[in-house]
Amino acid sequence: AAGVIQSPRHLIKEKRETATLKCYPIPRHDTVYWYQQGPGQDPQFLISFYEKMQSDKGSIPDRFSAQQFSDYHSELNMSSLELGDSALYFCASSHRDRVMNTEAFFGQGTRLTVV
Amino acid sequence: KQEVTQIPAALSVPEGENLVLNCSFTDSAIYNLQWFRQDPGKGLTSLLLIQSSQREQTSGRLNASLDKSSGRSTLYIAASQPGDSATYLCALLDPIGANNLFFGTGTRLTVIP
Numbered sequence: 001a002a003g004v005i006q007s008p009r010h011l012i013k014e015k016r017e018t019a020t021l022k023c024y025p026i027p028r029h030d031t032v033y034w035y036q037q038g039p040g041q042d043p044q045f046l047i048s049f050y051e052k053m054q055s056d057k058g059s060i061p062d063r064f065s066a067q068q069f070s071d072y073h074s075e076l077n078m079s080s081l082e083l084g085d086s087a088l089y090f091c092a093s094s095h096r097d098r099v100m101n102t103e104a105f106f107g108q109g110t111r112l113t114v115v
Numbered sequence: 116k117q118e119v120t121q122i123p124a125a126l127s128v129p130e131g132e133n134l135v136l137n138c139s140f141t142d143s144a145i146y147n148l149q150w151f152r153q154d155p156g157k158g159l160t161s162l163l164l165i166q167s168s169q170r171e172q173t174s175g176r177l178n179a180s181l182d183k184s185s186g187r188s189t190l191y192i193a194a195s196q197p198g199d200s201a202t203y204l205c206a207l208l209d210p211i212g213a214n215n216l217f218f219g220t221g222t223r224l225t226v227i228p
Contacts, residue, residue: 033216042204042218043159056215090158092216102208103149104216106159 002026004093004107012113013081021076021110025093031055032074033104034066035090043090049074050096081114088112117142117209121219129227132195136222138188138205146208149216150179150190153202162203163190195226 005024013019025032031050035043036059045058049068060066063081068074078085088111092104118141128134138148147166151159163172163179165188171180178191188205202223206216 035218042220045215045217048215058215088156092159102147103161103164104206104208105161106151108158111156 004091004105006089006091006107006110008110009108010111010113012115014115015081015083017081017114019078019081019112021078021089021091021112023074023076023091023093023107025072025074025091026095026105029093029095029105030072031094031096031102032068032072033092033094034060034074034076035092037088037090037109039087046076078112083114086112086114117145117207117217119205119207119217119219121203121205121222123222124220125223125225127225127227128195130195130197132226133191133193134195134224136190136192136203136224138190138219140186140188140207140217140219142209143183143186144210145183146210148179148181148188148205148207150177150188151204151206153204153221155202159204192224195224197226197228200224200226 007022033048034046037043046060048056052068066076088109090109092106094102094104120139150162165172165181176193181188202221204221205219
C-alpha cells in the first residue's frame with residue numbers, strides 16, 4: 001500500500017541557508033500535518049493543511065512557511081536556518097471522512113542537520 | 116490546552132513478559148486516540164486507533180484500551196519480544212485541535228533477550 005513519502009531523507013545545510021522539505025500524502029488523503037522532533041523529544045506540531053488550506057498552526061517559527069498544492073503534496077520552507085533547527089521533520093496525512101475515524105499515517109521523516 | 120503524559124518514560128522487561136504502557140490526557144473530549152511505535156531515528160508506525168466511542172482495540176499481541184472519563188489509555192503488549200523494543204507514543208485528536216495530533220512524551224521500551 002502507498003505510504004506517506006518525504007523527500008529528501010537527509011539534508012545538511014549551513015547556518016542562514018534555506019531548506020525545502022517535501023511531503024507526498026497517501027492518495028485521497030486531504031489533510032497534511034508537519035511535525036518537528038528534536039533528539040529525545042516527542043514530535044512537536046508545526047502546521048497542518050486541510051484541502052489545501054492552512055487549518056491549524058502550532059509552534060512554527062516565522063522563518064518557516066508551508067503550503068499544500070493542488071495535487072495535495074506539501075512543502076515546508078525553512079529560511080535563515082539555525083543550529084537549533086536540526087531535527088527530524090515528519091509529515092503525516094489523513095483522510096477526514098469521519099473525524100472520529102481519522103487515522104494519521106506518518107512518513108519516514110527528513111533528518112535536517114544545520115552546521 | 117490538551118496535555119498528554121506517558122509514564123514511565125522508560126521501561127526494561129525480560130523477553131516473554133506481558134507489559135502495560137500508560138497514557139494520560141487532561142481533556143476527555145477527544146475524537147480518537149492512536150498508539151504509535153517509533154524506532155530510533157525512524158518514522159512513526161501506527162499501531163492502533165481507538166475511536167472515542169470505543170473501549171478497546173486489538174491487533175495481534177497488542178491491546179489498547181480507552182477510558183475517557185478518567186483520561187487514560189493503556190497499551191498492553193503480550194509475550195514481549197526483543198523486536199518490540201522501541202519508543203511507544205500515544206497521540207490524540209480532539210475537537211479543539213482537530214487538525215493536530217497531541218502527542219504524549221513517549222515510553223522507551225527495551226525487551227531483554
